Amino acid sequence: MRARRYGTILISLLAPVVAAVAFAAVEIEKFHRVDDRVSTGAQPTVAQIAGLAGEGFRTVINLREPVEHEAAAEEAAVRDLGMDYVNIPVCTTDPKDAQADAFLKITADPRIYPVFIHCGTANRVAAFWMIRRIVVEGWSPEDAEKEAREIGLKSAVMRDFALDYARRHSNKAS
Numbered sequence: 632m633r634a635r636r637y638g639t640i641l642i643s644l645l646a647p648v649v650a651a652v653a654f655a656a657v658e659i660e661k662f663h664r665v666d667d668r669v670s671t672g673a674q675p676t677v678a679q680i681a682g683l684a685g686e687g688f689r690t691v692i693n694l695r696e697p698v699e700h701e702a703a704a705e706e707a708a709v710r711d712l713g714m715d716y717v718n719i720p721v722c723t724t725d726p727k728d729a730q731a732d733a734f735l736k737i738t739a740d741p742r743i744y745p746v747f748i749h750c751g752t753a754n755r756v757a758a759f760w761m762i763r764r765i766v767v768e769g770w771s772p773e774d775a776e777k778e779a780r781e782i783g784l785k786s787a788v789m790r791d792f793a794l795d796y797a798r799r800h801s802n803k804a805s
Contacts, residue, residue, distance in 0.1 A: 684712035753783025765797035
């Protein structure tokens with residue numbers, strides 16, 4: 632009887648902690664669940680990274696430049712939690728084809744999923760995801776851009792880069 636009461640007390644004390652970890656990912660600014668394998672968002676905190684691990688994410692892809700934040704600390708937190716970490720540093724005012732190529736290559740690997748992809752505000756993520764939708768999945772540029780805006784696309788530079796890259800690398804882009 633006493634053991635059951637202590638067990639009940641323990642569960643009631645731990646439940647909020649477990650819930651906080653389980654739902655930490657959705658507290659990430661601009662968190663967007665694209666599907667059951669891919670989520671996107673802005674910069675997560677270390678606690679939110681732990682939430683991602685708790686939700687079963689396997690990989691974190693960071694599109695921020697290391698000088699923008701504590702990239703080494705983020706990488707260490709991700710790896711300490713048993714997830715893989717990929718950094719493809721993209722400058723919002725000067726994205727490069729090689730960066731989009733690297734993004735498409737890593738997202739073609741089925742071993743990375745489920746994956747969380749982020750940058751500072753989800754702008755770069757949205758543009759690179761838009762590229763993937765058009766070039767790899769055959770989406771129309773209009774549909775891909777609509778989704779990208781929901782994810783966080785706001786920069787004309789990133790939008791124009793994504794459309795230009797897709798046009799040059801896909802028969803479906805217009």
